[in-house]
Amino acid sequence: MTLALCFHHVTPIGGEHATVPERFHDHLNELRRAGFGFVDFDTFSRTRLSGRRLPRRTVLVTTDDGYADNWYWAWPVLRDLGVPSVFFVITGSIGDGSIRNVAYEGTRVVVPDHEGGDGRFMRWSELRALHRTGLVSVQSHTHLHTRRVGADDKEKLRVLGEDISTSCERIETEVGLRPLALAWPWGQSSARTRSLACELGLHMQFTVTPGGIGPWSSSRLMSRLCADERDTAWLLDQARRITAPLIGDAYSIARVCWNLARQAHTRRIGTAAGAA
Ligand SMILES: [Zn+2]
Numbered sequence: 064m065t066l067a068l069c070f071h072h073v074t075p076i077g078g079e080h081a082t083v084p085e086r087f088h089d090h091l092n093e094l095r096r097a098g099f100g101f102v103d104f105d106t107f108s109r110t111r112l113s114g115r116r117l118p119r120r121t122v123l124v125t126t127d128d129g130y131a132d133n134w135y136w137a138w139p140v141l142r143d144l145g146v147p148s149v150f151f152v153i154t155g156s157i158g159d160g161s162i163r164n165v166a167y168e169g170t171r172v173v174v175p176d177h178e179g180g181d182g183r184f185m186r187w188s189e190l191r192a193l194h195r196t197g198l199v200s201v202q203s204h205t206h207l208h209t210r211r212v213g214a215d216d217k218e219k220l221r222v223l224g225e226d227i228s229t230s231c232e233r234i235e236t237e238v239g240l241r242p243l244a245l246a247w248p249w250g251q252s253s254a255r256t257r258s259l260a261c262e263l264g265l266h267m268q269f270t271v272t273p274g275g276i277g278p279w280s281s282s283r284l285m286s287r288l289c290a291d292e293r294d295t296a297w298l299l300d301q302a303r304r305i306t307a308p309l310i311g312d313a314y315s316i317a318r319v320c321w322n323l324a325r326q327a328h329t330r331r332i333g334t335a336a337g338a339a
Pocket residue numbers: 127128204208248249
């Protein structure tokens with residue numbers, strides 16, 4: 064059973080959808096001390112696609128959106144602990160320009176350069192540098208991060224297909240590797256959008272429903288546990304619960320069923336509203 068974690072901001076400012084760097088460090092360090100192992104995206108995807116199993120206490124670390132603080136603050140923690148991760152980036156928000164300073168090098172604290180009009184998000188130069196380390200895999204979080212409303216009609220699917228294709232092309236052009244995974248914005252997807260993404264080569268798709276990823280999980284709808292704003296004790300408790308034999312499987316299957324039922328209900332409401 065694999066536990067995929069989802070983070071957004073990693074910044075000392077804290078706030079909504081944020082983890083302070085010290086806590087981010089503690090999360091990863093304590094998971095390792097508790098016997099969890101971290102998997103890189105290549106190993107994770109190759110193992111899943113070949114139908115083999117990963118060890119029970121395996122963790123896949125992911126971040127969403129591609130915020131600049133992931134470069135300033137999350138990366139030095141990942142680098143120093145040697146933890147691999149996946150950065151799901153909104154390709155339409157990633158900026159150009161040279162590499163900026165990270166927050167610290169070893170024990171030397173440096174001042175991050177927060178200047179520039181694209182200061183909220185990372186730059187392609189920084190993503191290329193991360194990709195070259197072999198510790199970070201750059202994957203898609205769509206190009207424009209548009210919220211889905213209502214049912215998926217033909218026009219919406221066409222627009223979504225263009226958006227996902229643009230995102231894949233930008234990553235391939237800028238980083239040099241075509242993405243294989245997609246994190247759905249707000250975890251919102253449907254059977255039709257998941258099929259569409261699969262046709263575009265994104266065979267590994269992630270949502271934000273808490274749960275584990277087992278051999279029975281669909282690679283088009285893989286759970287992630289959002290750990291923003293949470294403390295380390297909560298995270299360890301969740302990690303143990305989700306990866307526990309039998310209990311973790313039952314919990315994860317129930318959460319996936321609940322998520323599918325909720326999405327079907329939302330689509331029915333959207334269709335009814337569209338017909339009204
Ligand atoms: Zn997002």
